[in-house]
Amino acid sequence: MxxxxxxxxxxxxxxxxxxxxxxxxxxxxxxxxxxxxxxxxxxxxxxxxxxxxxxxxxxxxxxxxxxxxxxxxxxxxxxxxxxxxxxxxxxxxxxxxxxxxxxxxxxxxxxxxxxxxxxxxxxxxxxxxxxxxxxxxxxxxxxxxxxxxxxxKAFLRSDLWKPEAWPTDDLPSIAQMAARTTDDMTVAQMEAYYTEENTRSIMYGTTPP
Structure with missing residues (x-):
């Protein structure tokens, strides 16, 4: 115990x-x-x-x-x-x-x-x-x-800055994760919303979300 x-x-x-x-x-x-x-x-x-x-x-x-x-x-x-x-x-x-x-x-x-x-x-x-x-x-x-x-030590243990040690990204997308708790968009709409291009376009508030 x-x-x-x-x-x-x-x-x-x-x-x-x-x-x-x-x-x-x-x-x-x-x-x-x-x-x-x-x-x-x-x-x-x-x-x-x-x-x-x-x-x-x-x-x-x-x-x-x-x-x-x-x-x-x-x-x-x-x-x-x-x-x-x-x-x-x-x-x-x-x-x-x-x-x-x-x-x-x-x-x-x-x-x-x-x-x-x-x-x-x-x-x-x-x-x-x-x-x-x-x-x-x-x-x-x-x-x-x-x-x-x-x-x-923490960064060396985790190999955070070492790309060759990074795991394969096979996790659900952020859109798939968000869809578990909300129904105001379809998963396809969320996938489009959460693209890097769209996120970059709105992240300083210069274009509407």
Whole structure:
């Protein structure tokens, strides 16, 4: 029968103590290296939770440089047109604590930023986030509390950037998966809607969905 770990002491008995460099790498502000990493990142994952602890992780993607570092303690992520669920934003209204992981293609290390967030309407720097005619109306502004890098082990284990190791994509299409829970379109209509060409045409809100 499995034994449940229920205390930090019990956990430490199994995994041991972290090496010193894993502890001292944590900082409370962004430096020039962090700024460069964020500027090169076209993809981020943002974790939030509501007042009850229910968690959401939302992917964000834009051309590298779209996330602005306003100063050593503040960064800003533009909101782009999506499905309007805004699960993460709704969580932030209840609980401002957020965690972000920045990825750079082909890099096996990542940058992690933890802090508190607020939602801003039309901040004065929004125009700097313009892309393909879209200026974000809402910006997620994060006050940095912790920042540190993650080493390469997870990416090396997964071979994420190694195409020859990628599995064959024989999963159901996104249209087939969506059809399980909705009947407002036929599968054929969904297949047409979810093509890369159509998605690219609507993803910045320059054409109607």
């Amino acid at each position: 499995s034994e449940q770990i229920t205390s930090l002491g019990q956990l430490r008995e199994v995994v041991g103590e972290p090496v010193r460099r894993a502890v001292v790498k944590q900082r409370d502000r962004l430096d020039d290296v962090d700024r460069a990493f964020i500027a090169a990142s076209p993809f981020q994952m943002i974790a939030t939770s509501d007042a009850t602890g229910r968690v959401d992780v939302s992917p964000k993607g834009d051309p590298a440089g779209s996330v602005l570092v306003l100063d050593d303690h503040t960064l800003a992520v533009p909101d782009r047109p999506g499905n309007r669920r805004v699960d993460g934003f709704a969580n932030i209204l209840e609980n401002p604590h957020v965690g972000l992981i920045f990825l750079v293609p082909r890099r096996h290390d990542t940058l992690r930023v933890n802090g508190t967030a607020r939602l801003l309407l039309d901040p004065p720097y929004a125009e700097r986030m313009r892309h393909r005619g879209h200026v974000p109306q809402i910006v997620l502004e994060v006050t940095v509390e912790e920042v540190f890098t993650h080493c390469a």
